[in-house]
Amino acid sequence: MKLYLFYDDGAQAGLGHYRRVSALAHKLALLSSRTNPIESVLCPIITHKLDEVENLKAFCAQILSGEALGAVVDSYVFGREHFALLDSVFARLVCFDDTNRAVYPPQSFILNAAPNAHKLYAARTSRHLLGLGFGLSDEAFTPITAVRERVGDIFVSFGGSDLGNLSAQILPFIESSVLFAPHNPSLDSMPCVIHLVLGRHYPHTPPTRPYLKHYRDLSPVQMHALMRRCDIAISAGGGTLIELAASLMPTIMIESAPNQHFQISQFAALGAFKHAQSLAQIPTLIQSLLPKFARNQAKTTLKALRIGLELESALGNIFGLHS
The missing domain is CATH 3.40.50.2000 (Glycogen Phosphorylase B;)
Structure with missing residues (x-):
């Protein structure tokens, strides 16, 4: 199965969008079975000119029915029309959000891992994954407990x-x-x-x-x-x-x-x-x-913040990946 990762790229976007979708894809890969591994398909939006709706339509038209596990989107460039198109193609759509943008389809999953993110969503549902419990970072970032006497x-x-x-x-x-x-x-x-x-x-x-x-x-x-x-x-x-x-x-x-x-x-x-x-x-x-x-x-x-402890279970439920 293929997981499609759409993200803002280039100098204006920096690397944060890529890092977030990559970390989520890695989590899903760990949840998938060896007999049915997940293949991540990187879709940098500016590089492939997917910000143009017609180009996005052409890209999605090449996706074979039944081959896609779903899509993950981390973009400020995409608007309502882009998200609606993706929603019509992918059975599962996870959207990273920071500011409660009013562009996401009703059946998509919204991921905002900021502390107290629930404050931004008055009409939140079970499809909103909010707060540090859903925080994403590469597994390389493990706790550093040592404290030196002085700041050097x-x-x-x-x-x-x-x-x-x-x-x-x-x-x-x-x-x-x-x-x-x-x-x-x-x-x-x-x-x-x-x-x-x-x-x-x-x-x-x-x-x-x-x-x-x-x-x-x-x-x-x-x-x-x-x-x-x-x-x-x-x-x-x-x-x-x-x-x-x-x-x-x-x-x-x-x-x-x-x-x-x-x-x-x-x-x-x-x-x-x-x-x-x-x-x-x-x-x-x-x-x-x-x-x-x-x-x-x-x-x-x-x-004490217990970052990311709710994420694995939520992803397993969304994408039907259960051990």
């Missing part, structure tokens, strides 16, 4: 594109924090190291600093290995937040796109992460995470 390494990531170049804008604010203050006894002889992860579509010249290391287009395994080297993180509010939460990483969040606002605000309300409403707040928030007890408390809060 900071993980920084602003997604696959970072068109606004927060990666460069934030550096002076990190450097103005107490971590880089002259004669700070907590620094010993080695100042803090900033580990900056740049996405595949990062369009700017990478910034340089004496204590900056930058990395490009890391795999989930490489990303998590870097997280393990770090004490705190600074991130935008997309899919990386779920990965950081699953890794129990004390994190400062800053919004890089409007669709991130709800997830950021809810993580902050839970006390799981710190919310920087401007770059100017970064130094103060870094200082709040310097005490070891503060980072321990953050990990305890994140551990």
Whole structure:
């Protein structure tokens, strides 16, 4: 059986959409039997020009009756007509959502794994998979429980594109924090190291600093290995937040796109992460995470969130995959 994965791609979209549908496809592959494995068919929307409805119709016309297990869609580009077309082709349609867009067919399943996502859906039904219990991240992101005495390494990531170049804008604010203050006894002889992860579509010249290391287009395994080297993180509010939460990483969040606002605000309300409403707040928030007890408390809060525990059962029911 084939599972079709439609997702926004390219520099404007970053990598979050691809990472989410890929993680869901991996979950389904684990649920499927060896005798009837699931084949994932990647359908990057912009690359194949599927945002044009006629092209999407032509693509769907080639799908053989009975060969498709269903479709998963993670897109802001698709509108009501695109989703209606997919609903007519696929018996099972799962749609990732962040803001309760009014474009999804009534019989589709809506997946929003933001904390307290139920607040966005007044008319929710059993077809709404809402909240952190349905959180998705690659299995590479396992809990990091160790807490060092002092903060010596900071993980920084602003997604696959970072068109606004927060990666460069934030550096002076990190450097103005107490971590880089002259004669700070907590620094010993080695100042803090900033580990900056740049996405595949990062369009700017990478910034340089004496204590900056930058990395490009890391795999989930490489990303998590870097997280393990770090004490705190600074991130935008997309899919990386779920990965950081699953890794129990004390994190400062800053919004890089409007669709991130709800997830950021809810993580902050839970006390799981710190919310920087401007770059100017970064130094103060870094200082709040310097005490070891503060980072321990953050990990305890994140551990209690129990991310993704409801997802496997829900996917098994939707796609008829039962052990």
